[in-house]
Amino acid sequence: MPEPPIAYRVAEKRRETGDTWTLRLVPADGAAIARCAPGQFAMLYAFGVGEAPISISRIGADDAVVHTVRAVGAVTNAICAAQPGEVLGLRGPFGTVWPLTEADGRDVVIIAGGIGLAPLRPVIHELLAHRDRYGAVSVLYGGRSPANLLYMSELEAWRGRFDVDVDVIVDVGDADWRGRVGVVTRLIPRAVFDPQSAVAMVCGPEVMMRLTALALEDCGMSRDRIWLSLERGMTCATGHCGHCQLGPLFICKDGPVLRRDVVEPLMRVAEL
C-alpha cells in the first residue's frame, strides 16, 4: 500500500503561462518528504479530487518542494487553483534521477520541450552551481509560442552567463518575437558539444524526445549517453498498480529517467 500523503501548505504561487503555475509548498505540520533529487517526481494530492505525478522543478536547501504544474485535467486544475495557505498532499519523492555522475567531466546537452523544462530545471541549477565539474553546457528549449515559454527570467539569466549556451525556439512566433521559429531539433547542430563523449538529458512530449534522440544520434552521440524522462500514467508510484508499465519496466520506479538504449526498443512498440 502506498504511504498516505503528507500535508503541505502552498507558500507561494506564481503564474508561468496561461495554464501553468509554479507552487512552492512547505510542510504544514512539521512532517516532510525525503529530500528530492533532480529528475524525481512526487505525487501531488488535491484533497477530494485526486492525485497526479508532478516532477520536482526546484530543489532548495530547506524542506520546501517546488512544482510547476500545467492545468490539463481535473486534478491538475484543482492543484493549480490552490491558493497560498491552502493544503495539498504530497507523497514521494519517487523515481530515478538525471545522470549527473555520468556527466561529470563531460559536455552536457539539456534539451527540453514545453513543460519538459520543469523536470530539467533542477539539473540545470546543479550544473551551474558546480560549473567547473563539467565541459560545455548547452540548454536547448522548444516551446509552442513565446507566451508558452516557462521561466523566462531564468532563461534570460542563464543566457547572460558566459559559461552556458542557451538557445530557444518556438513553433510559432509573433511580430515581437526576435528569436528562432521552428522545431527544437534544429538547435542541435548549432550546439557546441563533443558527440563522442557528451551526455544528453531530454524531456518533453514523447514524439519530441524520439525525434530529438534521433537528431542527437545523427550528430554521432551513442544511445547509451542519451537520457529521457518518460511520463506513462504513473498512478501508485510504487510499481504495484501497473498503469505505467512499459514492457518490463514500471516507469514510476524504474524511471522516469531512463537511458535511450534501454527504452528505445520499447518506445517503438505501438501496443505498449
Add this chain to the structure above:
Amino acid sequence: MQTIEQLLDEAPALQGLAPEHRATLVGCASNCVFADGERIMREGDPSDAFYVIRDGAVALETEVPGRGTIVVHTLHDDELLGWSWLVPPYRVAFDARSLGTTHAIALDGACLRGKCEADPALGYELLKIVSTVFVERLHDTRVRLLDLYGKGAGA
C-alpha cells in the same frame, strides 16, 4: 572586400556544387544587405530571387486577421531563403522580413532557371541542394502540425 565568386565559394549551403557550377552562378549572383525590419519578399509578388543568408536572420511571416503577424519560420546563417523561383507560378508564398542586419547573396531566379535548363548537370546538383531544404522544412512543418506542446499532447 570579397568578390561574389569568393562569397559563393565560401557559402556552406552551396558546397554540394562543383567549383565549375558555383562559377556558373556568379553571373546570377549579387551581394546584398538588409536592414532590421526590411521587407525582403512580399507574399503574392513574383518570385524572382532566392538568397543564401551569410549572417543574420529572416522571419517568414503572414498576416492573420485578428491575430496580427504570425512568424511561421525563421532562417539563419547559411540557410536558403526562397524556393518559389524554382516552380511555377513563381510567386512568393510568405512575407520575408530581416531580423536585425542580414547579409546575403541574392541569386536571380530567371537567370538561374536559364542556366539550369542549359546545363542539366548544374540543374540536378542545385535541385539536390534545394530538395534537402524542402524535405527538412516539410518534416519540421509536419512535426509542428502535431502541436506537440498543446494541451492533451503530453509533457
